[in-house]
Amino acid sequence: MRRxxxxxxxxxxxxxxxxxxxxxxxxxxxxxxxxxxxxxxxxPIKGGQFLAGSPKNEIGRTYDEGPTHLVDVSDFxxxxxxxxxxxxxxxxxRQIDKEATISKGSVSLDVDGVSAATMPYVNFxxxxxxxxxxxxxxxxxxxxWLTAKTGHFYRLPTEAEWEYACRAGSTTAYSFGENANDxxxxxxxxSNSANSFRPSGLKKPNSWGLYDMHGNxxxxxxxxxxxxxxxxxxxxxxxxxxxxxxxxPRVVRGGSWNDSPSKLRSAARSYSTSxxxxxxxxxxxxxxxxxxATHVGFRIVRPKKEHTLEEMEAYWGxxxxxx
Numbered sequence: 197m198r199r200x201x202x203x204x205x206x207x208x209x210x211x212x213x214x215x216x217x218x219x220x221x222x223x224x225x226x227x228x229x230x231x232x233x234x235x236x237x238x239x240p241i242k243g244g245q246f247l248a249g250s251p252k253n254e255i256g257r258t259y260d261e262g263p264t265h266l267v268d269v270s271d272f273x274x275x276x277x278x279x280x281x282x283x284x285x286x287x288x289x290r291q292i293d294k295e296a297t298i299s300k301g302s303v304s305l306d307v308d309g310v311s312a313a314t315m316p317y318v319n320f321x322x323x324x325x326x327x328x329x330x331x332x333x334x335x336x337x338x339x340x341w342l343t344a345k346t347g348h349f350y351r352l353p354t355e356a357e358w359e360y361a362c363r364a365g366s367t368t369a370y371s372f373g374e375n376a377n378d379x380x381x382x383x384x385x386x387s388n389s390a391n392s393f394r395p396s397g398l399k400k401p402n403s404w405g406l407y408d409m410h411g412n413x414x415x416x417x418x419x420x421x422x423x424x425x426x427x428x429x430x431x432x433x434x435x436x437x438x439x440x441x442x443x444x445p446r447v448v449r450g451g452s453w454n455d456s457p458s459k460l461r462s463a464a465r466s467y468s469t470s471x472x473x474x475x476x477x478x479x480x481x482x483x484x485x486x487x488x489a490t491h492v493g494f495r496i497v498r499p500k501k502e503h504t505l506e507e508m509e510a511y512w513g514x515x516x517x518x519x
Contacts, residue, residue, distance in 0.1 A: 224405070261465060302347060313334050332440075349498060354435065357497060359462060366403075410462075414448040414493070440513060442516070
């Protein structure tokens with residue numbers, strides 16, 4: 197009888213919290229980068245189905261978050277933190293490219309064939325902080341370079357993967373529940389950020405062990421922004437992604453240090469604009485850096501399933517010049 201009551205109690209806790217994580221047969225690992233002492237902690241995200249978007253009665257909801265729709269996501273790993281300035285510097289300066297690569301992975305890619313980023317105009321980046329002011333192309337360039345260095349396929353998350361990882365089994369407005377008053381435990385936002393992005397990992401993680409999914413800096417995903425995109429998806433669609441055909445607008449998720457709590461909800465969507473390069477002095481404008489987007493960074497994923505090089509290139513995308 198006592199055992200039955202314990203099982204019932206645990207089940208009740210799951211129902212009350214609105215959170216359920218599928219049994220995970222993947223393992224956490226630290227991705228080493230040859231020639232550097234830096235590593236990237238990759239958290240296992242067991243795939244499954246979830247209800248993406250927000251219900252009509254959710255406080256702060258906008259029209260582009262509906263209709264809610266069932267999505268089926270495959271297994272993947274996601275970096276526990278947003279990619280830091282120190283990590284991006286390894287790609288930027290390319291000082292370790294002549295070191296031996298780690299060849300444990302199945303992907304063979306010439307590291308010298310990956311385009312190198314240019315230097316930023318103004319260096320807003322600080323040790324221990326997420327890299328900011330970079331374009332989606334620059335974030336994908338880092339992923340391609342990391343793939344060449346490690347032999348594992350790294351890329352930006354899709355919008356569906358990002359929301360699935362953020363929710364961490366929850367069905368509430370935030371990964372921790374409905375109450376925005378609890379946000380200060382999990383996120384830097386407009387009311388507690390001191391008007392700047394902050395060091396990564398200072399707040400509580402979600403149930404997957406992912407830090408700063410709400411707030412600090414918003415995060416690039418692969419998808420082109422389309423306000424009516426959810427209406428086009430079939431129920432239970434497997435690993436949906438809307439590849440970008442134009443430079444703007446592209447999706448960023450999670451909200452930032454400069455946003456109000458409603459923008460930090462798990463379902464909240466935002467997108468890029470040409471204003472983020474408003475003060476860019478170059479002609480054409482930079483492929484790599486923004487001048488006015490200190491609120492945007494990124495984190496990376498590694499899908500469990502194998503991909504062809506052609507498929508990988510589609511996820512990394514191509515440069516689009518902006519005049």
